[in-house]
Amino acid sequence: MKLSCMQDNxxxxxxxxxxxxxxxxxxxxxxxxxxATEQGxxxxxxxxxxxxxxxxxxxxxEEEGATTLPARVxxxxxxxxxxxxxxxxxxxxxxxxxxKCARYDANIKGxxxxxxxxxxxxxxxxxxxxxxxxxxxMIEQTTFAAATDESRPVLxxxxxxxxxxxxxxxxxxxxxxxxxxxTLSEPVExxxxxxxxxxxxxxxxxxxxxQEDPIVIAVTENKSQVLFKLTNTEIVxxxxxxxxxxxxxxxxxxHQTRTTVTxxxxxxxxxxxxVFARExxxxxxxxxxxxxxxxxxxxxxxxxxxxxxxNVGDIDATVDGEPVEIAFNARYLAExxxxxxxxxxxxxxxxxxxxxxxxxxxxxxxxxxxxxxHIGK
Amino acid sequence: xxxxxxxxxxxxxxxxxxxxxAYLFTGPHGIGKTTLARKLAQAWQCAGDNRPxxxxxxxxxxxxxxxxxxxxxEGVPPRxxxxxxPPPPPRANDWERRALRIRQIRDLERGLARAPFEGRWKIVIxxxxxxxxxxxxxxxxxxxxxxPRHTRLILxxxxxxxxxxxxxxxxxxxALRPLAPAQIERALIxxxxxxxxxxxxxxxxxxxRLGWAVRAHENRARLDARNRYLDELNVxxxxxxxxxxxxxxxxxxxxxxxxxxxxxxxxxWRDVLLIQNGDxxxxxxxxxxDALRDQAHRFTTxxxxxxxxAVRATARYLTQNVNARLALEVLLLNLPGK
Numbered sequence: 023m024k025l026s027c028m029q030d031n032x033x034x035x036x037x038x039x040x041x042x043x044x045x046x047x048x049x050x051x052x053x054x055x056x057x058a059t060e061q062g063x064x065x066x067x068x069x070x071x072x073x074x075x076x077x078x079x080x081x082x083x084e085e086e087g088a089t090t091l092p093a094r095v096x097x098x099x100x101x102x103x104x105x106x107x108x109x110x111x112x113x114x115x116x117x118x119x120x121x122k123c124a125r126y127d128a129n130i131k132g133x134x135x136x137x138x139x140x141x142x143x144x145x146x147x148x149x150x151x152x153x154x155x156x157x158x159x160m161i162e163q164t165t166f167a168a169a170t171d172e173s174r175p176v177l178x179x180x181x182x183x184x185x186x187x188x189x190x191x192x193x194x195x196x197x198x199x200x201x202x203x204x205t206l207s208e209p210v211e212x213x214x215x216x217x218x219x220x221x222x223x224x225x226x227x228x229x230x231x232x233q234e235d236p237i238v239i240a241v242t243e244n245k246s247q248v249l250f251k252l253t254n255t256e257i258v259x260x261x262x263x264x265x266x267x268x269x270x271x272x273x274x275x276x277h278q279t280r281t282t283v284t285x286x287x288x289x290x291x292x293x294x295x296x297v298f299a300r301e302x303x304x305x306x307x308x309x310x311x312x313x314x315x316x317x318x319x320x321x322x323x324x325x326x327x328x329x330x331x332x333n334v335g336d337i338d339a340t341v342d343g344e345p346v347e348i349a350f351n352a353r354y355l356a357e358x359x360x361x362x363x364x365x366x367x368x369x370x371x372x373x374x375x376x377x378x379x380x381x382x383x384x385x386x387x388x389x390x391x392x393x394x395x396h397i398g399k
Numbered sequence: 400x401x402x403x404x405x406x407x408x409x410x411x412x413x414x415x416x417x418x419x420x421a422y423l424f425t426g427p428h429g430i431g432k433t434t435l436a437r438k439l440a441q442a443w444q445c446a447g448d449n450r451p452x453x454x455x456x457x458x459x460x461x462x463x464x465x466x467x468x469x470x471x472x473e474g475v476p477p478r479x480x481x482x483x484x485p486p487p488p489p490r491a492n493d494w495e496r497r498a499l500r501i502r503q504i505r506d507l508e509r510g511l512a513r514a515p516f517e518g519r520w521k522i523v524i525x526x527x528x529x530x531x532x533x534x535x536x537x538x539x540x541x542x543x544x545x546x547p548r549h550t551r552l553i554l555x556x557x558x559x560x561x562x563x564x565x566x567x568x569x570x571x572x573x574a575l576r577p578l579a580p581a582q583i584e585r586a587l588i589x590x591x592x593x594x595x596x597x598x599x600x601x602x603x604x605x606x607x608r609l610g611w612a613v614r615a616h617e618n619r620a621r622l623d624a625r626n627r628y629l630d631e632l633n634v635x636x637x638x639x640x641x642x643x644x645x646x647x648x649x650x651x652x653x654x655x656x657x658x659x660x661x662x663x664x665x666x667x668w669r670d671v672l673l674i675q676n677g678d679x680x681x682x683x684x685x686x687x688x689d690a691l692r693d694q695a696h697r698f699t700t701x702x703x704x705x706x707x708x709a710v711r712a713t714a715r716y717l718t719q720n721v722n723a724r725l726a727l728e729v730l731l732l733n734l735p736g737k
Contacts, residue, residue, distance in 0.1 A: 048486060049465060071467050071516050136456075139467040140517045172505070175512030219513075246514030246549070260513035263547045 023057070023087025023112040027064055029103045029123055031079040035066045036097045038077045038229055038255055043093040044070035051090055051137040055097075057110075057119075058088035058135060067141055068093060073222045074141045074258040075229075087112050088135035089119055099128055142247050142258050148214060150184055151236040154252075156204050160191045161227040163202045163361050163388060168220035169195035176264040179217035182248075184210045192269045193220060198354050199272050199391040207236075216241055217266055218248055222259035226250045229257070273391055274377055277370035279343035281310050282383055283321060285367045289359045291335035295325035296352035302327045305395050306352045310371070312341040325352070348374045349395040358390045401578040401586075401609060402431060406438075408573070413442045413450060419571040421543055421552040423528075425559050426575035428493045429611030432555035433471070435575070436524045437461055440469045443551060444518040457518060468518035472507060474499040474530040492659065499531035504538045511547050520551045528554045529561035536563050543569045577607020591616055596686075603683040604666070624656070628663040633690060635731055643731040651724035661714040667691075668707040675700045702735040709733055 036055065044052035047070070056067040064081035067074060089112045099121070100108070108123040112132075121128045161180075169177035174196075183190040187209040192201045229252065230237065238251040241261075250257045295306040302325065309322040319341035326332040348371055358380055359367070366383040374397050380390040405424075412418050422439070424432040441451030441458045444466065451458050460466040474497030475487050481502050490497060507523060515521045525531075531539070543566065546552055552570075559567045559574070584602035586609060587593040593601065593616050604625070605612035615621040635646055650660070670682040674695040682691060695703075713730045717723060 046486070048470070049467060051465070052467075069516075071510075072513055137460075137465055142517075172509045175509060260516065262512050263514060263549070264512065 023059060023089060023119075024085035024110070025059060025064060025081045025083045026107050026109045027079055027081035029100065029105050029108050031081075032064075032066075032108060033097075033100050033103075035064075035077045035079040036093070036100060039066045039068040039075045040093055040097055041225055041228070042068040042070055042073050042075040045094075047071075051133045052139075053092060053094075054090035054133055054138070055093045056088065056090050056135060056138045059083045059086045067138075069139055069141060069258075071139065072219060072260050073225065074139075075225065076141060076256045076258075078254050087114070089117060089132045090135055090138050091119055091130050091132040095130055099130070142242060142249070143256075148210065148212065148241060150189075150206065150210055150214070150239045151208060152189065152204075152206065152239060154230040154233040154235075154237050157237055158227045158230050159363070160189070160202045160204055161223045164191040164193040164200045165220040165223050165227075166193075166357050166361060167195060167198050167200035167390070168193040175262055176217060176266055178221075179219050179262040179266075180223055181215065181266040181269070182218050183213070183215045185213040186210065191223075192266070194267065194269060194272070197351070197393045198358075199269055199389075200358070201269060201273070201389045203387040214241055216248055217262040217264065218259055219262060222248075222257065226257050229255050272377070273389055274370070274372060274379055276372065277343070277379065278372045279310055279312075279341060279346050279370070281319070281321060281342075281369045281371070282340040282366055283337055283369070285359055285362050285365055287337040288321070288323075288367065289356070291321075291323040291337050292352055292355045292359065294335050295323050295333055296356065298325035298327045298330060298333050299352040300327070301329050303395070304352045305349050306355065307347060307349045307397065308369075309345075309347045310339070310341055310369075311345045312343065346371050346374060347397060348378055349397050350378060350392050351395060354392050358392070362388075401582060402435060402575050405435065405573045405575060409435075409439055409442070413439075418443075418551070420546050420550070421554065421570040423554045423556065423559060423562075423567060423570035423572045424575060425556050425572065427557060427577070427606070427608055429605070429608035429614065430575050430577060431608075431610055432575060433524065433526055434610065435573075436553040436555060437469075439553060440466075440522045440524065440551075443520050443522060444469065466518065468515040468520065469522045469524070470507070470510070471524045471526060472499070472503055473497065473526045475503070492655075495655075497527075497530055499525070499528065499535050501532060501535040501538050504531075504535045504542075508542055511542065511550050515549050519549075521547075521549050522551045522553070524553045524555070526555050527557070528566065529556045529558070533563070536566055540565055540569070578609055580605075580607070583607070583609050583612050587612060587616055600684075600686050603685050606683075624659065625663050628656075628660045629667060629684070629687065631660075632664055632667060636694070636734060636736070639736075640732060643734070644728055647727040647731045648724055651727050654723050657717055657723060657727075658714065661710055661717070664710045665707065665714070668703055668710060671695050671698070671703045672700065672707065675703060698735050706734060 039055055052070060058065045062083055063078045065078050067076040103123045103126055106124045108121060111120045117132050117134055119130050119132055164180050168180055172178060177195055181192040187206045189204050189206055233252050235253055240249045246261055248259050248261055292306060299306045306323055306325045311320055313319040319339045321337050321339045323335045364382045368381045368383050370379040374394060377391045377393050382388050424435055426432055438451060441461045444457040444461060445451045446455040446457050457466060461469050464471060476497055479487060511521060554570055556562055559572055580602040583605055584598045587598035587601060588595060591613060601612045601615055635643055666683050670684050670691050671694050673682055674691055709730055713726050716726045
């Protein structure tokens with residue numbers, strides 16, 4: 023293998039694939055990045071066997087070939103190089119790659135590319151095209167609700183469903199549920215449903231930054247892998263085996279009170295209360311009062327800590343229905359308010375013991391359900 | 400090599416695709432349990448026609464333990480920190496104490512929730528399952544009974560009775576038997592280029608464990624250690640009490656070697672007894688026949704038998720936390736003398 027490429031391209035490519043490098047694995051080759059020439063370009067790939075990221079960068083190929091190099095060593099070295107042309111040459115016998123850039127030289131020891139796992143490619147699976155901005159927003163509005171503890175593997179994933187012209191992402195961790203829909207420009211022939219690890223989706227969202235063309239999503243025939251194809255990058259993820267809980271049954275169908283508030287006001291009030299809630303199992307209380315002769319409707323947000331004190335915050339609200347008091351985990355509230363990207367949010371509640379439902383005003387493509395905390399009197 | 404009956408049964412199951420979800424291979428260390436497990440994994444993942452072909456990329460990756468979908472899990476040393484320590488090195492000898500911890504089972508279950516990466520199956524080989532901590536074994540029950548689709552499990556253990564009955568009953572058990580010494584001798588000469596005399600000795604010493612014989616052939620340290628142990632014994636036999644006490648003290652310092660030392664001595668006294676009873680053709684320590692014959696004459700059958708039992712008792716005491724030096728002093732003082 024002999025080629026040359028630009029330092030900034032290589033550094034950028036390495037930063038994209040490096041997230042999939044497995045640092046602590048029984049297979050040493052998983053700590054390496056695959057470098058291979060492919061149709062006049064340089065292919066970079068890394069995998070931790072749950073997810074694989076492949077990225078192509080422009081290069082001048084003089085001699086075809088492939089090798090794998092330790093991700094940390096290569097990444098750190100390339101990042102410290104000046105923005106100039108890098109020349110690379112592999113000595114097949116010693117599996118050592120010589121790098122030359124401006125007045126810097128390095129020899130990096132690697133592992134034979136044969137050892138690297140075979141990364142699946144876009145087969146004949148069904149393909150769906152989706153706009154990058156829409157996909158990124160859907161991912162941001164759901165993945166945060168996925169479970170991080172692995173006791174129920176299914177919940178560490180996000181359910182992704184395509185049916186006719188509707189795409190749905192849903193994530194839940196047992197305490198909250200986030201569902202987001204969108205409309206596809208082209209309807210799919212057959213419904214597809216898969217559980218994709220939340221980490222892989224977050225990675226997809228991260229690399230879609232400067233993507234302009236639609237992203238192609240493909241699920242492989244035996245339904246074990248999903249592939250996201252961007253212009254110069256591909257992300258393959260293993261699907262999670264199992265049955266995702268029927269989330270439609272978790273969303274309450276009726277409510278007693280509907281409260282509409284300004285997102286940023288509620289966000290600030292929750293932030294203030296969470297200072298005290300930290301020591302009280304993160305509990306913040308919302309007292310919702312409809313308009314009466316004393317004044318307009320309002321929501322009072324309070325938190326009490328036995329040690330550090332308490333606080334009260336008032337915000338204006340449009341309240342439809344009965345007054346209610348309900349408590350939530352401050353972190354869950356903060357996280358959902360953070361990703362709404364809408365000036366107004368509506369909270370639907372039935373009682374202090376039933377789940378609270380967050381919706382966007384005037385839109386029905388987003389639902390977030392949070393289980394309430396117990397209010398001791 | 401060897402275990403033809405097990406291989407035949409497994410080959411049939413591979414050919415007809417009637418496969419159990421979990422297998423348990425039992426037998427002494429070095430008899431070929433993991434080797435057989437690897438072969439079975441190759442047969443399941445093989446891309447060739449004559450499974451396992453041994454030549455296709457999956458087969459080769461499995462042979463070198465480099466296949467992403469074939470995982471070999473073994474216990475970790477005591478006080479191993481999963482988040483800080485580097486992956487533990489291969490164990491130094493058969494007596495090293497390790498434990499399969501619950502954390503490893505949890506990590507494994509997480510991995511199994513994902514579909515295989517490049518193979519047909521996700522295969523896990525859990526070596527020496529008798530070393531699993533009880534909570535790890537219990538945590539594993541659910542997975543063992545209903546593994547996720549795409550999953551095949553192979554357990555190995557010294558003996559099925561050392562496992563929780565709930566584990567053994569969830570697996571299809573293959574109890575591997577020791578090979579005949581002649582078979583091992585032939586294998587060493589034909590496949591590993593061993594000198595005939597050397598091969599004969601190793602085959603006898605291996606007690607039917609081909610893996611042991613091959614490792615001893617490739618690494619002289621084992622045979623050297625065995626020679627040292629026998630020298631210690633033979634010198635001790637001609638010594639007086641004071642010298643034996645000193646010897647016991649110096650031996651007790653290398654407590655890691657003691658199980659192997661005692662096992663070597665056990666084999667020696669077995670040979671002495673065999674010769675005394677006129678069955679000299681089945682002795683193990685064939686390279687030291689003169690010394691064996693000499694001792695068979697010098698000591699009575701009774702003396703040899705008592706010593707054999709004393710060696711065995713000492714080995715048992717050591718596993719029960721008896722002071723190693725005291726135990727060895729008693730053993731050495733009770734050895735027959737001049």
